[in-house]
Each structure stands twice: as C-alpha cells, then as structure tokens.
Amino acid sequence: VTLEAVELHRIGMPLVRPFETSFGRQTAREVLLVRVRTAEGEGWGECVAMTDPFYSHEYVDGCEAVITSYLAPALLAARTLRADDVAGLLRFVVGHRMAKAALETAVLDAQTRAAGLSFGEFFGAVRPEVDCGVSVGISPSIDELLEEVAGYRDAGYRRIKLKIKPGWDLEPVAAVRELLGPAALLQVDANTAYTEADIDHLRGLDPFGLLLIEQPFVEEDIRTHVRLARAIDTPVCLDESITGVDVAIDAIERDATSIVNIKPGRVGGYLEAIRIHDACLERDVPVWCGGMLETGVGRAANVALAALPGFTLPGDTSASDRYFAEDLTESFVLVDGRLAVPAGPGSGVTVREELLGDWALRTPVVLS
Ligand code: OSB
Ligand code: MG
Numbered sequence: 001v002t003l004e005a006v007e008l009h010r011i012g013m014p015l016v017r018p019f020e021t022s023f024g025r026q027t028a029r030e031v032l033l034v035r036v037r038t039a040e041g042e043g044w045g046e047c048v049a050m051t052d053p054f055y056s057h058e059y060v061d062g063c064e065a066v067i068t069s070y071l072a073p074a075l076l077a078a079r080t081l082r083a084d085d086v087a088g089l090l091r092f093v094v095g096h097r098m099a100k101a102a103l104e105t106a107v108l109d110a111q112t113r114a115a116g117l118s119f120g121e122f123f124g125a126v127r128p129e130v131d132c133g134v135s136v137g138i139s140p141s142i143d144e145l146l147e148e149v150a151g152y153r154d155a156g157y158r159r160i161k162l163k164i165k166p167g168w169d170l171e172p173v174a175a176v177r178e179l180l181g182p183a184a185l186l187q188v189d190a191n192t193a194y195t196e197a198d199i200d201h202l203r204g205l206d207p208f209g210l211l212l213i214e215q216p217f218v219e220e221d222i223r224t225h226v227r228l229a230r231a232i233d234t235p236v237c238l239d240e241s242i243t244g245v246d247v248a249i250d251a252i253e254r255d256a257t258s259i260v261n262i263k264p265g266r267v268g269g270y271l272e273a274i275r276i277h278d279a280c281l282e283r284d285v286p287v288w289c290g291g292m293l294e295t296g297v298g299r300a301a302n303v304a305l306a307a308l309p310g311f312t313l314p315g316d317t318s319a320s321d322r323y324f325a326e327d328l329t330e331s332f333v334l335v336d337g338r339l340a341v342p343a344g345p346g347s348g349v350t351v352r353e354e355l356l357g358d359w360a361l362r363t364p365v366v367l368s
Helices: 060-078 083-089 097-115 119-123 142-155 170-180 196-208 222-231 245-253 270-282 296-305 353-358
Strands: 003-021 024-038 041-047 129-131 133-136 159-163 186-189 236-238 259-262 287-289 338-340 365-367
Touching: 003 060, 003 097, 003 353, 024 060, 024 097, 041 097, 041 296, 060 083, 060 097, 060 365, 083 097, 083 270, 097 119, 097 270, 119 270, 119 296, 133 142, 142 159, 142 170, 159 170, 170 186, 170 196, 196 222, 222 236, 222 245, 245 259, 245 270, 259 270, 270 287, 270 296, 287 296, 296 338
Parallel strands: 133 159, 159 186, 236 259, 259 287
Antiparallel strands: 003 024, 003 365, 024 041, 129 338
C-alpha cells in the first residue's frame, strides 16, 4: 500500500467489572488505536499496551511517543510498503513490540481489505469459529469469585483461567474446582508474582488437575520456570517471557514451557505470532491465544489467529460483553462457547466512528 498518514486515537472505555491481577486493579481500559490512511484505503490496528507499565515495560504514553518520534516517520518515509516489510523497516528501534504490532496490523488491515482477503484467509484459518475461555480476576472474596465463575460457566465459556498471586492461590483454585467439577478446563495465571522459594508451595496446585500454570516467575527468568516444570505435574506455560519466535523455541527446547500463550502485541505483531504458532506446531507444543482486554478491533484479529490449526486450547478470546457494555466495533457474541471468525475483508470489523469521538481522551494525532 502507499501510506499517506498515520492517525493515533486515544479512547477510554469503562470495564463492566474491575479486573484485578497480581500486578494491579483496573476499572477502565485506555486504548491507543492506529489508523493508517493509504492510497488503497484505510486500516486499523489496536495497541495492546496498558496505561501503566506493570504487565510489560510498554505503556500507552510510551507507545504513542515511540510511534510519533520514530516508528511512524520510518513507515511514512518508506511510503510504499507491505505488512511483511514493516518489521524490517522498524528494526532500528529496539523492542517496543506492542507499538510496532499496532502499526503492522493497521498496514495489514489496509492491505488485505484492498485485496478483498479476510485476516482468517490471510493467516491460514482452518475453522470458522474458535473455542473461548475467560480470564477471571482476583476477587474480594471466594463467594464473589464463585458467583463470577458460575456466571461465565452458564454463559458457555469452555475454559476458566483464574488470576492468582501469593495469598490467593490454593484456596480459590480448590473452591472453583469444587464448583466446576473434575472435567472442566481450569488454569491459572500468576503474572510473575512468585519466586523460586515458592516452588514447593506451587506443587500444592497439582491435586486440582489444572490445564496449566501461566508465567509464575519474572519475564527474563527462564531457568526458574525449568526448575518448576521439573518439580510439578501441572504444565508450565509462558506468557510474558515469550517475546518472539527465537525465545519461544529456546524456552521449549529448555523445557521451560510445554504450552505457549501467543499474544500478537507482545511479540511484535500477527506475522511473528504466526511464526511462533508454526514453530510450536512443528514441535507438537499446543498454543492458545492470549488477550489484553482488547476492543473489537484487536479481538477480530485475535479470533482469526486462534483459528490456525495449532491453537488447540481455548483462548482468552472472550465475548465483548465480558469487558464492555458497548464495543467499539460490532460486538463479538459467544455462541455455544465460541466466537465466529469475521469473514469480511481485513479484520472484518468496522470502527464505529461516532464512539471514537464520544470516548476520546484527546484529539487524534495525525502524522504525515
Ligand atoms: O496475563 O494474560 C494476561 C489482561 C491484561 C494483561 C495481561 C493478561 C490479561 C488477561 C486477560 O489475562 C485476557 C483477556 O481476557 O483479554
Ligand atoms: Mg498471562
């Protein structure tokens, strides 16, 4: 496509319920959206960075700054480009994968819309809908947790993920396992809240038959994940640590992870996410699609990705109403525990421009 301008939109959306993890509690989602204007039409990308640098070093203000000062000017200077050129054009900037992913996705959306291809077709989707799980935050009490989980079970979610941290782990897991019964798919996510000294304690999760434990230790610490994997029966799954295909292969070969959470934003975009998927499929390592409380813009692309053959576990691709009273695009509605892969060109969803204005946190920035 021939790139004419890059627009940055900043919106705020209240969450239907607070979302608490080991790294903090959120009551609203601040979202940075990128629109590219090209000679062939427009495209959208959602930056998954959060307001604060607590899950990742990336955060909304930082992403906007690096896009404005470095990334967008490099793409505008190249002018004519394809999505698979973007990573190379942006390689001179170290890291900042979420910011890069938003730009690459916007270019890919414009390019595939112009070609009349859906993301599902472009990525190589093998199913028309995907199995969905739901990520359940840390709750003020076990009773409230059980009520929330029962609601998601009744809505049809095919897998429950509980956020855990020291002081909120064995007890809530035991209570939810009791509620759901032994056959239900149940997993936990610690978002790096534990240390090596907790390995013995984490072995206490084994009796609950969990699908996996996600990212108990810090991002850079592959070694302690290897030690845990040796000590525990529950499969270990990395999220934060997996920043690209080479790290994924390394972690798999070292037996630090036997299942991989693929989040396109965290790895620099959908093209790298597909490379990780392919490497995992080749090694018989199951993958699932993570989430970052995306609006319909990001969700559409995640659902298309989750339709690739190696995504054999339900993802954090929940319905729009799990997060928001109203979505920025058409809503994603759970049917029999699944979401449909959008079939239209590009991401297949349309940004409701009037909401962009209503929810704006500032006037859009236009770079050209
Ligand atoms: O660790 O998977 C995570 C949300 C924000 C940041 C990190 C994570 C999450 C979730 C929610 O678990 C996933 C979702 O429903 O989008
Ligand atoms: Mg996680």
